[in-house]
Structure formats: structure tokens, C-alpha cells
Amino acid sequence: MSGIVVVGSQWGDEGKGKITDYLAQKADVVVRYQGGNNAGHTIEFNGQKFALRLIPSGIFTSGNVILGNGMVINPKALLEEMKYLNDAGVSTDGIKISDRAHVILPYHLEIDAMQEKLRGDKNIGTTKKGIGPTYVDKYARIGIRVGEFIHEELFRSRLEEVLPLKLREYPELDFHVEDIFQEYKEYAKMIKPMVTDTGLLLDEYFRQDKKVLFEGAQGTMLDIDYGTYPYVTSSHPGANGVCEGAGIGPVNIDEVIGIVKAYTTRVGSGAFPTEIDDEVGNRIREVGREYGTVTKRPRRIGWFDAVVVNQSRRMSGLTGLSIMLLDVLTGIETLKLCTAYQLNGEIIHALPAVIQELDKVEPIYEEMPGWSEDITHVTSFEELPINCQNYLKRISELVHCPIAMFSVGPDREQTIILKEVI
Structure with a gap:
């Protein structure tokens, strides 16, 4: 059996939908295990762009998707989303909804x-x-x-x-x-025809040695327990939420892929240690089209934060990273990576639990030279400019996790796989 979890490993909006869509091509079923229509996944392929809120992006591939018991579901919003897909020629016949949601x-x-x-x-x-x-x-x-x-x-x-x-x-x-x-x-x-005991259905999938892909909403820094409380969501977006939110046991999970941007973003209020509030931040926002899928709010922009992603790695047991929107950083002369925080004169490598302390931390940065070459057409790690290769390698070192894939553009084909996970 094969259970793979796709986890947003920052504050959400990392590009989970694209990677889930990519991996779903090999999956038998895709499962959403928490959250509701506060999520936003944008999928682009074959010249079309889709924005989903409740339905897992696996709807475009296998068509078999599950809305798990850990979700909260607005039935009116769900039916509107189904109509949106049907009007675009996408079948929603394979949707199953947990009777416990x-x-x-x-x-x-x-x-x-x-x-x-x-x-x-x-x-x-x-x-x-x-x-x-x-x-x-x-x-x-x-x-x-x-x-x-x-x-x-x-x-x-x-x-x-x-x-x-x-x-x-x-x-x-x-x-x-x-x-x-x-x-x-x-x-x-x-x-009503879509409602069933989805935990039982998943057990049948696993016993039949099917490939099951789990898709979370938001990011692990919005986890109700381990995120930047109280500026968090109301559930567990990381892999720590899969078992409860889908009704399975931990032995069913083989791989956990942490989705991160090559930089960091956040929507809404709350601490954001590496926030960039200058011309560089504005440039990244516009090039990366960093506006909320659901709210259209401009996202806050920051440098890559290894403290945040390390906390996500620990919480979810990440087995690999997927680095998204790498191409957005092209043309920035000097890039920064946050390696630790300083709080009251002490160097720390984890987020304080108390928000008042997190508001006080100062990021410790390591600078690296950027690259100016267009990378949107590369098909391998070796084709990347050397400075870009070094940037990815350093992220992997700082987060203590191998890179499984990286993305150089919004389309499905602009994803380069370094490690097969499904």
C-alpha cells in the first residue's frame, strides 16, 4: 500500500494544489482531511486555470476524491464548486463525502x-x-x-x-x-448520493494496495496547536492531522512531501519574522502574482525562513521538500535565507509558543548571490544556473530534508522531479 501526504509547510498558499495535481496522475484516490472552503488551490494545465476551495485537485486526474471527516463543509459552496467544474467539462461523479464531516x-x-x-x-x-x-x-x-x-x-x-x-x-x-x-x-x-463512511472506503483502498494521496489545506504554521497562535486556522493542516481527519492509522503513511515556496508568504494578521516591506517584496509579490485565491488579498512577502520549515519538518515528519516558484526569484541580485532567530540576546532555532515573544524575534540571515538566467524552461537540476543550484542545496541543508522536486513555472510540465514518491 502507498499513502502519500502533501503538506503546506509555511503559512499556506505554497502551491499544494499544483503538486497534488501532478502526483494525482499516479494516484487512485485523493483525500482532503481538514479545513473547509477557506482554502484556495489554483491549478493550471493545458492552458486552463482552475481555482478550487473544497474539492481536492485530484478531481482533474483520477477523478476519485474524498472529503474526509476532519473537514467542515458548506454544502451550498460545495455544490457551486461542482457546477463550476461541470461547466468546464470536468466530471464530479467520483466525489465521496464523509458522513462524519x-x-x-x-x-x-x-x-x-x-x-x-x-x-x-x-x-x-x-x-x-x-x-x-x-x-x-x-x-x-x-x-x-x-x-x-x-x-x-x-x-x-x-x-x-x-x-x-x-x-x-x-x-x-x-x-x-x-x-x-x-x-x-x-x-x-x-x-446524499456522495455520502458514505469514507474511513471504511480508505481501508478498502489500502487493503487493495491502491495509491492514496492526502491533500491538506493552509500551511503548518497555521496549525491550531503548533502554528503562530492565535493567528491560526481551526484544524491541523500538517501530516499530524491526516490520521484523525481521514480515519486511518499512521502505518498507512509512506511519504510526506513538504511544499514550500522559494521565499515565504503570509495572508492576514500575525507574526512574520522575515517579512520584506520594500521594493524587493513588492517585486516578488507582482512577479509571483501573490494575491489570495479566495480573498484576493495581497499576500505579505518574506525571505525563506528555515526556522519555520524546520518546525514543519518536525511536526509532519517530512521525507522530502518541493520548492515552488523558484523562477520568481530570478533577477534578484542578493537573496537571503533566515537560519535562526535572536530573542533577548539568545540564538534560537524554533518558534516561541508565546506570540508576544515571536513578535520580538530578529531573523538571522545568510546571504547568497542570486541568478539572472531564465529558468522557466529547464528540465533538470543540472540545467539550473550554479547560483540557483547552490540556493536549493543550502535550503536542503538548513532544513535537514532532501529536495524531492522543484517548480519553475505554473504549468504541470514545469515541475522537475528529483525523487519519485508515488
């Missing part, structure tokens, strides 16, 4: 927006898609799961139980059981 309902979105407003200048920068409030209900044991959602009377009964609790907690909400029920029962009818 939780359902995002309209009051979750409203609560999300209200909480962000109340935080004022301390807001987290959520996408206001209702993700956090849905996970809160999950752990408060008042969430509504997909298995309940697809049965009309059970769904109504659960709404009648849960909505009064939410209205008591947030009296300014203006929602009624019947209104939600009448709209959402129609969505439930449409997704």
Missing part, C-alpha cells in the same frame, strides 16, 4: 464575521467562511454532521436543538429553523 450553516458565517468585528485591530484575519465557529460547535458537541444532514427529519430535529443555543449565545442573530431547513434540505438531497 461537519456542516457549515449560515449562522456560522454570521458568527465568524461578528467575532472578527468585535476583535477590532486584534482580528485574526479569517476568511469569514464560518470555519472556526463550525469547529467550535464540533468540539462543543452541538455540531451537525453530514450523516444527520442528509436525513430530513433528523436534520430538522438537530436544527431545533442547536439553533436556540446559538441564538441564546448570540441574540443579535436573525435566523429561523424553518428558513434554514427549507433551503438546506434541498442541498442535502443533492449531496
